[in-house]
Amino acid sequence: MSLASPVWLLLLLPVAALVASYVVQAKRRSRYAVTFATLPMLERLIPAKPGWRRHAPAVLLVLGFVVLTVAASRPQIDVEVPRERATVIVVVDVSLSMEATDVTPDRISAASDAAQGFVAGLPDGFNVGIVTFAGAATVLAPPSTDHQASVAALDRLVLDEGTAIGDGVLTSLAQIASTAAVDGATGTEEVPAQIVLLSDGTNTVGSSIDQAATSAIDAGVPVSTIAYGTPDGTVDVNGETIPVPVDQASLDALAQATGGTGYAAESAEALDQVYDDIQTSIGFTTEQRDVTPWVIAVALLLGLLAAGFSLRWFARLP
Structure with a gap:
């Protein structure tokens, strides 16, 4: 919770001064009673001592004052609200290293299945x-609210040589810009955008990751990355076993620089969770x-409780 006017x-x-005054007065009453009456006399005059009930109305009243003070400061709380619109580009690495079987049944098949579930679960109003x-980099499905077209595109992934992570980001940014231009031409308000990039390797061709990160920062588009696979992944090329470990450090750096989040997944289940x-x-x-009305209601309830207890126990208002 935060306060708009602290x-x-x-x-x-x-x-606080009122509380101090109450404590002082309570001590004075106690000394006065002991000074001018013997203990047996006090027991006859007040056979049933109120104990904690004597102070309960005052405590409730003070709490009510405190809560009212908080209300005057305009308390606010953070609330999660569903987005109605956004543009999301799902970027998938289709380099030959995605044939590795360290993820069941293999990296590319598990990645395709998980990405399809991700797209299908996004709100209908999102451009995907x-x-x-x-x-x-290749655009398999331009951003649109036709999520089925994106799901179908993820079902026809074809592997090839090279790993152009930077080009994948730059191509995605171009797609986001063209979608924003169309929205602007139709008078639609600006919508947020994000890139979700899955890869298992190091950038080997095309634009550098630093270039891609700079462009994403300039466009104000965060890139969330998923480092997919295990350190022990291998692929067979012409009868030769080649290690294909995940370069998580580069992907995390891209995410951090652009304001996205870097994730790692070493199994199909972990990828689904990501x-x-x-x-x-x-x-x-x-x-x-703003929750000021609710806080005022709490203060009013405390005041009513203080008055009710005082009338019930002492036949007077506090």
Whole structure:
């Protein structure tokens, strides 16, 4: 919880002074009673001591004052609100290293299945596009609200040589820009955009990751990355076993530089969980909501309780 006008908390000073005055007066009454009456006399005059009930109304009243002070400071809380629109580009590495079988049944098959589930679970109003990259980047499905077209595109991935991560990001940014231009031409308000990139290797051809990160920063588009696979992954090329470990460091650096989140997944199950997390983060935005009326209601309830207990126990208001 945050306070929009914390300066009003200065009103707690007179409340503190009121509490101090109450404590002092209570001590004076106690000394006065002991001075002018013997203990047996006190027991006859007040056979049933109120005990904690004597102070309960005052405590409730003070709590009510404190809560009212908080209300004057305009308390706000963060609330998750579903987005109605956004543009999401799903980028998938289709380099030959995605043939590795360290993930069941293999990296590319598990990646395709998980990405399809991710796209299918996004809100209907989101523009979703599919970009793949190996030696070059390819747009398999331009951003649109036709999510089925994106799901179908993810079902026809073809592997090739090379790993052009930078080109995959730059191509995605171009798709986001063209979608934004169309929205602007039709008078539609600007919508947020994000790139979700899955890869298992190091950038080997095309634009550098630094170039891609700079362009994403300039465009204000975060890139969330998924380092997919295990350190022990291998592929067979012409009878030779070649190790294809995941370059998580480069992907994490890209995500961090652009304001995205870097993830790692070493199994199909872990990848599903990563996509679920990204889906939640993209599908909702955090907004601050003023809760002053609710806080005032709590203060009023405390005041009513103080008055009710005082009338019930002492036949007077506090």
